[in-house]
Structure formats: C-alpha cells, structure tokens
Amino acid sequence: AKDNGGSQFHVYHQEMYQRVAHRVMLEGEVRQALAKQQFSLSLQPQLRAEDKKIYGFEALLRWHHPERGMISPEDFIPILENSQHMIELGYWIIHRCFELAIMIREQNLADIRIAINLSAGQFVDVNLPSYLQSLLDKFSLSADIFELELTEQTLVKDIDHTITMMDSLKSMGFSFAIDDFGTGYSSLAYIKKMPIDVIKIDKSFVFGMLENHADYQIIMSTIAMVKNLDLMVVAEGVETAAQLRSLTENKCDIIQGYYFSKPIPEIELIEFIKTHIHD
C-alpha cells in the first residue's frame, strides 16, 4: 500500500509536469505561429430566423500547424487561458476582425455584425478598452457592429470587475452575448446586473432538442425568458430543417449551425457574401 501511494504520487507529479511542459511548449509555439501567420479566422453565418437573411458572422480561430495539421481551438485556447500569450493572440484576433469588418463594409454591407469570442483572460486585461478604442479610431468603425461573446464562467469570475469592464465597453458601443448559455454553474442574477444584449443557447441543448424532452423544455423556456427580458436569443448548433422549423415557430431570433453553413475560411468570405447576400 505504501509503495502504491508513492507511485500514485509519482504519476500525479508526472502528469502535472507534463501539463506544465505542454503548456510552456504551446506558449512558445503560439508566439511563433503568430509571427509565421499560421492563424486565421473562419466566419460562421448567423441568420435571422424570420426571413433567413444574414445577421452576422461569428469569428472562430483556426491554427494551421505545419506538422500537426489543423489544431482545434478547443485544444489550445483553454491551455493558454490566463496567459499573456492568450492576450496577444486575442489582440491579433480582434485586429483581424476589424480588418474583416472593413472588407465587409466595402461590399456595402455596413450593418452586418461580427461576433468576437473573448476568453476570461482577455476580459481581465485592463488594457482591453484602450486597445479597442485605438482600433475604432484607426479603422473609423463604429463599435455597434461588434458583438463580444463571453461565457458564464468569465462573467462570474470577478463580478465587480466584469461589470466595470462591460459598462465601459458598452459605453463605447460594443454589445455583449452570453455564450454557451445554460452550461455554466452561474446564477441568473447576473443577467439583470450586466448590460447583456444577446443570449446564445448552447449547441448541446440543440442537438437532441427534438428527441429529448428536457432539452426541448430548456430551450423553449430560455427563449421565452430571454424575449421577456427584451434581449435577443441565438440558437447555435442547428443542423436540421426540423430543428430550424421548431426554433423559428417558437420565436428564436437568430440561427447558427451547419444546417445553413459551417464556418467559412476568411479567404472565402467575400465570395460567400457575393453569392449569398448580393444574390
């Protein structure tokens, strides 16, 4: 038993060491990848349920690693979380979204929204408002085309800081969406304390909504609550015509998912806009 305890301790230590080593390696790679332009964004369309017109695009990070191929953001963003590297990468993402907004505006589509995912680490960065302000000035863009997506975990991390940060970005004109709604452990109380504009129902509820009674009820009561609060509601992960129909009938505002389109590589964005928006 004594030996066993010792080796368990050893295994634990080794795992922890590997995690730290992996993280350090990844951080170095991220800096290199930024320099070597291995990152790009893909844009997933969000459509208004009532007329199926494009409301906006969510920007999703892609990493084309020369040896390891495409690496999913889910495999490295959580590891970088709270590091200076995530803040730098986040600045790159935001900057690229502004460049894409200019490209979209040049297509005479001034009111298409761009949703930007912000990680918790980015949201505690006190320089975020001045960085965003510098981009608004540099690109002469109005903040109201940008929607900042935060998860419930980010909101509840430091509520006082969150409210201060949200209020200052809100006063600059940015709007806020709560991502992965319903998957966190937070209370609903924050909704009335924070300047939230949009609630995004997590795709895990949408996938089985027509087979699973609980998922269906959770979605429908979320839609009803969100509409009663005069906020907008987005359903993500919509993959079938039947899901789309049910969500539309129940007054969900915005639909996002593979049924309409997978995320589009940024180099194909303008072509996509030309074929889908300009007929």
Ligand code: C2E
């Ligand atoms: P998320 O913010 O919840 O983004 C939605 C994810 O669902 C995306 O995965 C998208 O490709 C996927 N998705 C959309 N519609 C469907 C569908 O109909 N079916 C299925 N099966 N999946 C669908 P992706 O691009 O792999 O991103 C995964 C997560 O990585 C994101 O989840 C977000 O948490 C994070 N992430 C991605 N880009 C960024 C970024 O620029 N910044 C930050 N902080 N996080 C990001």
Ligand code: CA
């Ligand atoms: Ca998101």
Ligand code: CA
């Ligand atoms: Ca989500």
Ligand code: CA
């Ligand atoms: Ca997610």
